[in-house]
Amino acid sequence: MHQREGASSGRAPAGDCRCLVLDTASLTFIDSSGITALLALWHRLGQRQGALILAIPEAPLRQRMHYLGLDNIFCITATLDEAITQARALGVLTRPRTAQTEADHT
Template sequence: MLQLIERDGDLAVAALADDVDFYTSSDLRTAGFDLLDDGCRYLVLDTSSLDFIDSSGITALLALWQRLDAADGALVLAVPDEGLRRRMDVLGLDTVLTITPALAQAVTRARQFRAGAGSPGGRPAPPAASESA
């Protein structure tokens, strides 16, 4: 469900694989919470292998965001699929979550948050000029 790609202290990069739905969203939440309990404060999730996400998957993402936000951390999503990014925008998730079109941009954004640049809590800071699509 959640495959760790890279770990650098309190920053973790992981990939969401296959489907995140009613049957697997609790696995995502558990794996994410385990990372947070292990000291992760900045979590980047790569959705490039994600085939499907339903409302329970979105709820799991929001639960991760809430825990990270409460710890003054950040959740950053790399969403290369334009259709999925558009659906997230329609749902208003772009006003809560930091969403970038590429993994490298998401990792850069998480590092900026860790360095104290931007505002990981609440409304995301606007993307840097180099992040514009």
């Protein structure tokens, strides 16, 4: 799992971010260090009454998350559109940001 600084350091994204929608379309496997990073993000966002929503289009990866019981912790959807809809329904999505908009801010 490739991680940005926020995920790998266990810190929530900067600013007033309360919701992180993670698109895992290019991810086919996640190891224990990746899961640990996700749990750290989930915890930090939870401290802000926020949410971590995972868009996992790969069925085998969704199954792995289910077998590990992580679907009881994380909000997991099959598509990015579903994840964004879920974030809006939770009322924590302020403005969508993508990898491109993040790159534009650095």
